[in-house]
Amino acid sequence: MTTADLSRATGDLFRAAVDRRDLAALEALLTEDVRLYSPVTFSPFDGRAAVMGLFGVLVRTFEDFRYVGRLDGTAETGADGTEAPSAILLFRAEVNGKQIHGMDLLQFDQAGLIREVTVMVRPRSAVHALGEAVHAGLVADGLFPAAR
Numbered sequence: 001m002t003t004a005d006l007s008r009a010t011g012d013l014f015r016a017a018v019d020r021r022d023l024a025a026l027e028a029l030l031t032e033d034v035r036l037y038s039p040v041t042f043s044p045f046d047g048r049a050a051v052m053g054l055f056g057v058l059v060r061t062f063e064d065f066r067y068v069g070r071l072d073g074t075a076e077t078g079a080d081g082t083e084a085p086s087a088i089l090l091f092r093a094e095v096n097g098k099q100i101h102g103m104d105l106l107q108f109d110q111a112g113l114i115r116e117v118t119v120m121v122r123p124r125s126a127v128h129a130l131g132e133a134v135h136a137g138l139v140a141d142g143l144f145p146a147a148r
Contacts, residue, residue: 006112
């Protein structure tokens with residue numbers, strides 16, 4: 001199987017795990033040193049434990065989450081600037097009454113595991129609602145300090 005084939009399969013498994021809200025299945029798809037760039041924090045979430053903590057909050061926060069499209073190709077990674085197999089999963093959701101349009105950019109390593117995730121959402125009011133909800137969830141789970 002080629003790296004592109006592995007990446008495509010992992011992207012399919014990621015989408016299915018998110019659809020099922022299956023955190024164990026998501027965790028198995030991530031490299032140990034995965035990095036997630038969030039639209040609501042300046043610093044990325046580094047490492048599998050931090051990313052899984054965030055995913056735990058997100059599965060509780062998003063309402064009516066659904067993927068609505070997918071694009072495959074390659075993109076330069078933020079971590080080291082190399083080009084890597086990538087997939088963009090387009091999604092729609094709701095958070096506290098705000099409609100969100102977004103995308104998950106997944107970048108894969110040579111084994112097909114996810115080494116980097118970049119999440120983008122719009123509009124600005126949805127980013128604000130998402131930020132407040134995620135912050136509250138991270139604080140509730142003891143993963144973030146209460147003071148902002």
